[in-house]
Amino acid sequence: MKYLLFLGCAVPYRMPSYEVSARKVLERLGVELEEMPEFNCCGLPIDSVDHDAMMVLAARNLCLAEQKGLDILTLCPGCAGTLRKVNKSLSEDKKLKEHINAILKEIGMQFEGGKIRVLHLIQALSEDVGFDKIKEAVVKPLTDLQVTEHNGCHILRPAKYIGFDDPENPVILKKLIEATGAKCLDYMYETDCCGAPIVGVNDKIPLHLAGDKLRNIKAVNAQALITVCPFCHMMFDINQPRIERLLNEKFAIPVLHYPQLLGLAMGIDPKELSLDELRVDATNITNTK
Numbered sequence: 001m002k003y004l005l006f007l008g009c010a011v012p013y014r015m016p017s018y019e020v021s022a023r024k025v026l027e028r029l030g031v032e033l034e035e036m037p038e039f040n041c042c043g044l045p046i047d048s049v050d051h052d053a054m055m056v057l058a059a060r061n062l063c064l065a066e067q068k069g070l071d072i073l074t075l076c077p078g079c080a081g082t083l084r085k086v087n088k089s090l091s092e093d094k095k096l097k098e099h100i101n102a103i104l105k106e107i108g109m110q111f112e113g114g115k116i117r118v119l120h121l122i123q124a125l126s127e128d129v130g131f132d133k134i135k136e137a138v139v140k141p142l143t144d145l146q147v148t149e150h151n152g153c154h155i156l157r158p159a160k161y162i163g164f165d166d167p168e169n170p171v172i173l174k175k176l177i178e179a180t181g182a183k184c185l186d187y188m189y190e191t192d193c194c195g196a197p198i199v200g201v202n203d204k205i206p207l208h209l210a211g212d213k214l215r216n217i218k219a220v221n222a223q224a225l226i227t228v229c230p231f232c233h234m235m236f237d238i239n240q241p242r243i244e245r246l247l248n249e250k251f252a253i254p255v256l257h258y259p260q261l262l263g264l265a266m267g268i269d270p271k272e273l274s275l276d277e278l279r280v281d282a283t284n285i286t287n288t289k
Contacts, residue, residue, distance in 0.1 A: 001128055002032040003073035003119070004065050006083070009041050011075050015230035017274035018075055021259040022121060024273060028137055028266055029129050033073065038064060042079040043086075055096075056103050058086035062116065063109045071117040073124055077155035077229045080120035085161040087118055120155055122228055122258065123164045126172050134179045138265040141181025145285065147261070148185050148222040149173045150213070150236065152229035153193050167191070176258060177226055180265035184226075188216040196231040204246070210235045211243045214251045224254045224285050226261055233257060237279045254282035261285075 011019050026033060043057035061083060065072045074080040090097045091113035101110050125134060156167035165172045177184040192213060195206025214236065217225055227233040237255035244250055255278065263273040270286040
């Protein structure tokens with residue numbers, strides 16, 4: 001298996017622990033990653049301001065993948081959703097494809113369509129790598145660990161473009177967690193948003209939203225929360241001390257990227273997985289037998 005790695009903006013600049021741990025576990029699973037050094041932003045942040053600009057930015061990235069003849073692997077659900085949406089839209093809408101290609105022509109590029117896939121990490125793990133291979137790579141099953149999961153919004157919706165899990169009752173991340181030996185607990189309002197999209201407008205509302213989720217997670221006695229989105233991770237991990245001060249409530253819930261959890265089950269040293277970069281102390285996780 002070989003993919004063209006699309007890192008996007010947030011992961012390399014704000015969440016390198018996600019990238020480091022993902023590279024470690026993918027290497028152990030025999031997945032080869034080719035760098036995509038000329039990539040640009042997926043376009044998502046400017047979609048509401050200039051839809052065409054978003055389409056062109058995404059299409060340029062897709063053109064790079066088409067030139068390489070490789071499927072794209074992303075770590076960010078926002079990037080995955082945007083690239084998947086544009087890939088599907090341009091492939092199915094001839095007039096739209098002609099319009100975007102007329103703009104791409106100015107930089108000597110042309111989108112062909114139907115040549116490559118865009119996969120988020122958990123889709124690649126579940127569909128291409130497979131649960132059996134993941135379980136075979138587990139040498140230190142985390143059977144004493146009880147955790148919860150947070151998929152985030154962009155990895156599930158809109159189903160028309162994403163379509164690899166049920167947006168109302170997602171199961172793939174839970175199955176991936178259980179492949180490590182850990183138990184994935186259910187909790188109230190699992191699919192609610194973390195609040196990150198409105199931080200730039202009002203930071204108190206998203207902190208309350210994330211706080212509500214942390215409260216529900218604490219209620220089921222989970223030892224950690226597992227995420228697969230850099231922005232969701234920032235809300236629950238980096239902002240957890242702010243949430244605690246705002247709500248005058250202590251949570252102390254470690255928040256791990258899924259590849260960090262999987263890496264621990266694979267026997268990879270916690271430092272190699274950048275667990276020391278987490279804001280909330282995860283010692284209770286790393287010490288789990």
